[in-house]
Amino acid sequence: MVPTTACPLDCYDACRVVLDEKGRIKGDKTHPVTRGYLCPHLNHFEDQPRLTDPTYKGEVITMEEAYNLLIAQLQTTHPAKTLYYRGSGNVGVMQRVTEHFFGQFGAMGTRGSLCDGAGEAGIIAGRGVNYPLSPEMIDKSEVVIVWGRNPSVTHSHLLPILQTKTVIVIDPIAIPLAQKAQLHIQLKPHGDLALALLLSRFALIEGMEDTQFLDNYGSDYEEFYELTQTVRIKATLNTIGVSLGQIGDILALIRNKRTVILVGAGVQKYRNGADVVRAIDAFGAILGLLGKEGCGVSYLGNSLEGITLPFAACKHKMPKPTLDFSRFETVFIQGGNPLSQMPNTSKVEREFSQVPFKVYFGLYDNETSQASDLVIPAQTFLEKNDFRASYSDFTFQTMPQLRFSPIGISEYALAKILCDAFGLPLKEEVVYLDHFRAQIAVQEGIEYKKESPPIPYSDGFSTPCGNFEFMDEVELNVGQEEGFYLITPKSSHALNSQFSRKANAFFHPTCGFEAGKWVKISNKVGEVTLMVQYDAKIRPDCVLIYSGTPKINHLTPSQLSYEGEGAIYQELNVKVTPL
């Protein structure tokens, strides 16, 4: 049998992977959704220069010396002055085994999110639990609204399914799907909350509501309707760059159709990100999309939903996006690159540099490894045992060790060394692997979570009252701001700060800056110098700078979303000056 595993990267697709007879990474052709196709990240995974040797203050040391230095440091640091920070470079569940050590040790952990936290808070407020819609369910729809998500870059295995659907795109950028879509609403960034409220209002005016669903599960929708009536129609539409005709077009395309709304991370990189996603969800609820076959609203789901974890967790946690590293004496960073990916890089750099002992445990050399004292190379997903779930379906795939490598250490092996040194309990690895394996049910050759709902929400909601809870107040700030709107989405060449990263800023050709020239981009948080590139698919009032672009987060504020403790990368506009 060909050995199979799954891609470990933080991506909607969760592709199944095989090693061919020469040991090369290939897609698994027998998988019904990922169908043997892998994206360039994994096709070129093994070309990436990886960290091979541990270092201490820039000098190569042995792995033994690295463990001893870490143990000695932890023995002299008060646990409360120790920070455990895990990024999402590898989304396998065994990544969490190191928290089993740090949690028992008494270290501070993190909560909240650099990623989807604001939007998830909006979903939880309405539904109680955050399930995605599987590709199979999306395939049963007739119309798909792609709202602040770019599947051509971030979820490419969905594209064949979308080919047969009526597609509506709501995005300030004419993303590849927008060019093929029946309708593209190229609204102003930040306009989604107003748009969702107006869509609900007009859906109710036109009698498109699902009265049976609302009677069963949405008793307070009338208050929500009143809320939508507080939005001034003409002025708001003008401000967000949408016409009344376009609202009518959206409603005409979805009337009496099985409709799916795919909501991405793009709509929620704002302080009110939870409200934005909750309002989009409420629009879906008015139409009765939740709990029906071939219908629904799907945000990035909680991949751990339905999985029990066997590990201890840190008892005390601080919000991740606004962490002040300088409060700690020892900081342990695993699988992340906060010096590039956290908001407000100059603050992060300053505070990080004040930490006496910084440990980086990862695969690649990057901003954070370079600023750390002790660097410990990790093993790749092919070299250790793991399992991965997905935030866009209900798979839970086995990732067995397929290779042995003399380089680096696995998360389990490092946790074992640390637990043994401090006399803390850790079971044999096989016990944890069996724990996860017991939560898998195989159907037609695919590994799924045992606890996955056939049709999410068909039995109602997990809110305290069991109903879908509509929002009853909202703060609409759709005023025009000075400068360019900053759009900072995902690049097809990078996985956040992993793989290829270029110092470019993309503008509409009418921007007035010369392509190929450097510009200073600044706001009250900081500044960055990037090279202008043209792209006619971008709104003239926006600048697009991909996630992972070196220094991009010098422009993003160290603040939390109002709900969900999420990062808010797109809250502030920027000024551009030619150099």
Ligand SMILES: Nc1nc2c(c(=O)[nH]1)N[C@H]1C(S)=C(S)[C@@H](COP(=O)(O)OP(=O)(O)OC[C@H]3O[C@@H](n4cnc5c(=O)[nH]c(N)nc54)[C@H](O)[C@@H]3O)O[C@H]1N2
């Ligand atoms: N190739 C690749 N794939 C990835 C990643 C990667 O770095 N590279 N990262 C992974 C991770 S960590 C995540 S969280 C997912 C996220 O993947 P997605 O959910 O697709 O999120 P983004 O790419 O951040 O943004 C999606 C879209 O939102 C649009 N957008 C920006 N602002 C607004 C707005 O105000 N309103 C509306 N309506 N749209 C807006 C952007 O133009 C963009 O097209 O992707 C994962 N997949």
Ligand SMILES: Nc1nc2c(c(=O)[nH]1)N[C@H]1C(S)=C(S)[C@@H](COP(=O)(O)OP(=O)(O)OC[C@H]3O[C@@H](n4cnc5c(=O)[nH]c(N)nc54)[C@H](O)[C@@H]3O)O[C@H]1N2
């Ligand atoms: N401006 C802007 N900033 C953003 C975003 C944005 O859209 N725009 N997106 C945000 C989002 S959605 C996310 S999820 C975060 C992601 O931010 P991070 O979680 O910091 O992720 P990466 O930058 O991809 O860094 C991952 C690191 O993990 C390490 N790694 C990979 N595999 C393994 C492994 O198996 N073991 C160990 N120990 N290490 C490993 C690699 O060395 C790699 O450098 O960035 C956020 N920051």
Ligand code: SF4
């Ligand atoms: S990054 Fe995503 S698309 Fe690429 S191989 Fe991994 S799961 Fe598949």
Ligand SMILES: [Mo]
């Ligand atoms: Mo993310």
